[in-house]
Amino acid sequence: MTARRRRTTDRLLAAAIAVVVAAVGVVVYLTSDNRATTDATGPQVPPPSAASVAPTTLRQAWTAATDPSLGAVASPSGVVVTTDRHAVTAHDAVTGAVRWSYTRSNRDLCAVGSGDTDDQPVDQGSGVRGIATVYAENGFCSQLMTLDPVTGSRSKVRTSPLPLGGSLVFGGPYAGWLSPTLVEVWRNDLVRTIQYGVQPNPTNPSSSHLGCTFTDLALAETQFATVEHCAAQGATARVVLNFDDPGAQKPKDWDQFKHTARMDVDTRSPAAVIVGVTPDRVAVLVSAPSPAVVVYDAAGTAVSRTAVEVPAAEITAAAAQGRPLPAVQTPSGRISLVGSHLVAVTFESVQGPAPSTALTTPTSATASSGVLPTSGAPAADVTLRSVRVAWVGGSALGLPAVVGDDVLIPVRDGLQVADLAGGPSALGAAGGRVVAVNRGGWTGRTDAAAVGALVVETRGPTVVALR
DSSP states (O other): OOHHHHHHHHHHHHHHHHHHHHHHHHHHHHTSHHHHEEEEOOOOOOOOOOOSSOOSOOOEEEEEEOOTTTOOEEETTTEEEEEOSSEEEEEETTTOOEEEEEEETTSOEEEEEOOOOSOOOTTSSSSOOSEEEEEEETTEEEEEEEEOTTTOOEEEEEEOOOOTTOEEEEETTEEEEEOSSEEEEEOTTOOEEEEEESOSSOSSTTSSOOSEEEEEEEEOSSEEEEEEEEGGGOSSOEEEEEESOTTTSOOTTOOSSSOOOSEEEEOSSSOEEEEEEOSSEEEEEEOSSSOEEEEEETTSOEEEEEEOOOOHHHHHHHHHTOSOOOEEEETTEEEEEETTEEEEEEEEEEEEEOOOOOSSSOEEEETTTOOOOOOSSOOOEEEEEEEEEEEEEOSOOSOOEEETTEEEEEETTEEEEEETTTBOSSSSGGGSOEEEOOOTTOOSOEEEEEETTEEEEEETTEEEEEO
16 A cells, blocks of 8 residues: 555544544533533522511412422522422512523432521521432432522532432431432531441441331431331331431441441331431331320430320321421421321420430330430439420311411411411311412312412412412
């Protein structure tokens, strides 16, 4: 082959390689996350002033569609975030106009949520703040991001191998993920503090927690509680306490993968759901032997049992969902939805023995043990945060809104106004003032939330703002 012919061949090969590289680049671009992501941010807008008293009348201000399987988020920062398969869209709570949106057309949205209870900026405070989104990739709900609720700007990001079908959970300064086989907890910067359950990539064979199914999760400042069903330990529900961040409160051989439960207690009930958790105690609603809220301390001792008028069948059905119990955080506690009943608890300070640290000798106990672990002389009493049942109400359509010292409970004819501390004497017309709401024939699950002076109802596939 002559030199001239070789040069021609080289040029043809180079051109062919260039075409292939360009084609590959086009394909990569067309299928890339960057091309598939649309990030339409909005301006800074001050949050609306919160109402201090319950309304006397309400009428529809605006409506928007949302994916009923994903729901919607009403943020104290003045937006209502709706969802579809690939996107989250923030609407101005007052006008309904779109303020910002975030879309990933090549990824399915697994979950959206928020733990915000005030309108502080997203970069302030100690908790996981903003609107949290979780998108699917490679068979996991692995792409976690928080967005500024006011502007939609991206805040924190992490990647985790979260199983499909799980749920976001918020509490204290933490957020987490609950699935039947795996729990993860993250601190305010989305750094993982604990991975608990069937670990996708265990650091050693003993670090996974195997043989149990998780059905509920609640987070507090220093510990989290799970409800677990473990075949090897019988058919009853177990409540387990773990430290949120064993890497910060550990013996030197503990880390986010390797840790031991603080407490593991058999509830002696086939069904149980968590209605409150503090740094020191956990309150669990059990179906048997009769419906009651049982409060356990960090040693597994049942310190109180309060009978409640919630049907065992509703507790069983709620536990069977395998998702965190729907709940609203209040200034002094939490209100949980169990079937058609609301269970309100108050967090309060009490005096009692210092809890077992479980840093070197974790406790395993039964509900009937009544025995605290001992190590030397008895500890002096200290101030503990406990849980007390405040009130229980039936015939609720969904979660209530909190407005000042009142709670607005969705009932058949509208929103019943009740005292937040004492609850309703009964639900419906016999129980007190009801603010009429025309729901156009909708009789299904209805969750209420207050944003500024508005009340936002999520009715399945529709969000309705009322004022």
